Amino acid sequence: MREITTKNCNSLTLKEDVMKRLANTTFAAVMLFSIMTLALVLGGCGGGSGGVSSEVVSGTAAVGKPLSGQVSLKDSSTPALQKTTVIGSDGSYAIDVTGMKAPYVLQATGSADGAEYKLLSFAEGTGTANINPLSHTIVASAVGDDDDDDKSHIFEQSHPEKNHKIKTNLTRSLAIVLAKLKPLLKQYSSERTNPITAHYITKHIDLDDIFDNVKITIANGILSIINTKTSAVIFTGKVSDIANGIFDNGALPPAVSAPAAPAGLTAVGGTGLVKLSWSPVSTATSYNLYYATSSGVTTTNGTKITPVSSPYTQAGLAANTSYYYVVTAVNSAGESSASAPVSAVTAATNPVPTLPPAPTGMSATGGTNQVTLSWGAVNTATSYNVYYATTNGVTTASGTKLNATTSPAVLTGLAEGTTYYYVVTAVNNAGEGAPSVQVAATTLSQVPTPTVPAAPVGVAAVGGANQATITWPAVSGASSYNVYRSTAAGVTTTSGTKVAAVTSPYIMTGLTAGTTYYFIVTAVNSVGEGAASAQTSAATNAAPVQACGSCHAIPPAVGAHARHTFTSCATCHGTGYSSATVNAATHMNGVKDVTNSIWNASTQSCAASCHGARSW
Numbered sequence: 001m002r003e004i005t006t007k008n009c010n011s012l013t014l015k016e017d018v019m020k021r022l023a024n025t026t027f028a029a030v031m032l033f034s035i036m037t038l039a040l041v042l043g044g045c046g047g048g049s050g051g052v053s054s055e056v057v058s059g060t061a062a063v064g065k066p067l068s069g070q071v072s073l074k075d076s077s078t079p080a081l082q083k084t085t086v087i088g089s090d091g092s093y094a095i096d097v098t099g100m101k102a103p104y105v106l107q108a109t110g111s112a113d114g115a116e117y118k119l120l121s122f123a124e125g126t127g128t129a130n131i132n133p134l135s136h137t138i139v140a141s142a143v144g145d146d147d148d149d150d151k152s153h154i155f156e157q158s159h160p161e162k163n164h165k166i167k168t169n170l171t172r173s174l175a176i177v178l179a180k181l182k183p184l185l186k187q188y189s190s191e192r193t194n195p196i197t198a199h200y201i202t203k204h205i206d207l208d209d210i211f212d213n214v215k216i217t218i219a220n221g222i223l224s225i226i227n228t229k230t231s232a233v234i235f236t237g238k239v240s241d242i243a244n245g246i247f248d249n250g251a252l253p254p255a256v257s258a259p260a261a262p263a264g265l266t267a268v269g270g271t272g273l274v275k276l277s278w279s280p281v282s283t284a285t286s287y288n289l290y291y292a293t294s295s296g297v298t299t300t301n302g303t304k305i306t307p308v309s310s311p312y313t314q315a316g317l318a319a320n321t322s323y324y325y326v327v328t329a330v331n332s333a334g335e336s337s338a339s340a341p342v343s344a345v346t347a348a349t350n351p352v353p354t355l356p357p358a359p360t361g362m363s364a365t366g367g368t369n370q371v372t373l374s375w376g377a378v379n380t381a382t383s384y385n386v387y388y389a390t391t392n393g394v395t396t397a398s399g400t401k402l403n404a405t406t407s408p409a410v411l412t413g414l415a416e417g418t419t420y421y422y423v424v425t426a427v428n429n430a431g432e433g434a435p436s437v438q439v440a441a442t443t444l445s446q447v448p449t450p451t452v453p454a455a456p457v458g459v460a461a462v463g464g465a466n467q468a469t470i471t472w473p474a475v476s477g478a479s480s481y482n483v484y485r486s487t488a489a490g491v492t493t494t495s496g497t498k499v500a501a502v503t504s505p506y507i508m509t510g511l512t513a514g515t516t517y518y519f520i521v522t523a524v525n526s527v528g529e530g531a532a533s534a535q536t537s538a539a540t541n542a543a544p545v546q547a548c549g550s551c552h553a554i555p556p557a558v559g560a561h562a563r564h565t566f567t568s569c570a571t572c573h574g575t576g577y578s579s580a581t582v583n584a585a586t587h588m589n590g591v592k593d594v595t596n597s598i599w600n601a602s603t604q605s606c607a608a609s610c611h612g613a614r615s616w
Helices: 018-023 027-033 133-143 160-180 182-186 207-213 239-244
Strands: 003-005 056-060 068-074 082-086 092-096 104-112 115-123 214-219 222-227 233-238 266-270 273-277 286-292 303-308 312-315 322-331 342-345 363-367 370-374 383-389 400-405 409-412 419-428 439-442 460-464 467-471 480-486 497-502 506-509 516-524 529-532 536-539
Touching (some): 068 092, 082 092, 082 370, 092 370, 092 409, 104 160, 133 160, 133 207, 133 239, 160 182, 160 239, 207 214, 233 239, 266 322, 286 312, 370 439, 383 409, 400 409, 460 516, 467 536
Parallel strands (some): 003 303, 266 342, 363 439, 460 536
Antiparallel strands (some): 056 092, 104 115, 214 222, 222 233, 266 273, 273 312, 286 303, 363 370, 370 409, 383 400, 383 419, 419 439, 467 506, 480 497, 516 529
8 A cells, every 4th residue: 555645754654553653763764864965056145055954863842732942952072062953833843963973962942831841852863853751751761870850961961971871771761661651651552652763743642642641750860750630640750760660550541542434525526636525523633545546445455645634635636537535533542444435536638737836834943053944745746946045035036046855954054143034936847836935044143162161260268177168159161060179288180189079168077177278179061170270278177175274273273172072083083183183184174084974075064973063
């Protein structure tokens, strides 16, 4: 059975079997690989020359609804190269990775239904990398750390070693997630679907339908999945140990049933075409059309066109020929049975070749030195031409022309922070049709090449009891700081004792009393460790001197011992002591020669058996 798609590469083919359709994880990548790199025919636009990229990472950023925001990609170079693009209205994005080093870590930041999201994904090379709550979960699990956070630091602190660790662990993490969440995924025919590389349909079916019905979050290192209809907890567990999390089958959303077969299908023949229409099905999210030139057409022997909507016109048909049709409805539970068949006969003569109409459904989104341009398919077109300029009012005469493009086209080599204007024409054997409406997009400002952070300034240290408090102002671009200490002046990152991943203020404990310590601080980010700050120092407090002199003279003044209740010095000082031996050398508040049972060094007091109710 042949299968035909009627939309651009952002709306890819649905197979008749939902499971097979979602398992087709490479379709989007194949379509994008087919985009050809083209030479430019110079025009009068200026502002940078570009072409169509054949090295693209693309996908859909959605949480049940498309995200409104942007997608950023970092590669595995040292330092990492970064590119960003705006997310399309349908959740699609595409980033040119020509000259960049795989693998890539991606982050989508944006909003949907008033909520803010920051989600991760990963691409081992060019191709598809969807960004959604499950892709975020899989990547966070693949990192394999126990950080008690939402894992958003994975993108900010990306570096080649971490990227390759994710790549190594990704397959295992995917298998764990699919196995643990199988009862939930099965409800939406997605138990064998890779949320990162599978074809993602933003039409509330399959994976997209899951995110309509559950909320998936990571906070404080804990993965939680909540039934949004009942607020029941479906799953909870550490993201670093998903396999041992708690899954509650009783909290699952109810199973979805397949839609009913469409009714009211009609077909009317014309010159080289047939016009079809049918009644909507309330639970359907899309429709499939099957046709043949002999009666008895079914979903097995017919040629499939997907996705379609009513009314639908099939053009380019043979003259004086009977065509037979059935239509099916689709949702996340699967495909309905076929409608009653209908047929129509085309006109007796072939239509005179005519120019194709102007493409519709134009959209353009800006990115780092790129614009992603997409449009709806024109039935009678065999190819498309793109014209662009940096001035408003671009035409086929004034614009720079790119021949034989396909949608979506990632146009690269553009100037940063510049608005580009586009029109697209459709081409067939009769010639080039009229241009589309103009669309425009502004490229983003270039992301600076990451560098190590500057040395901290204003570092200060204050000593205390066996400790020192070190403070410094924040350094732009730093994600953490290292402190080095030494008891000798001239401390360096080589000679000092290192304490890593600290923040200001940092209290260093366990130091020796009465000692001067020397400190330097360095700032750290994903590129590496910056230069050291200027040295600072602080002295810890001296050890406390415990002496009776703070209470009375040594030896005590005449009559001072009248406050004691004992008659023998040995009671407090031990055997061998008398009034003649009580002096500064022997009466030291328990530090020397006062028995522990009498002197309490913590409370700086003597037992009542010595001093009675009144202390010295």
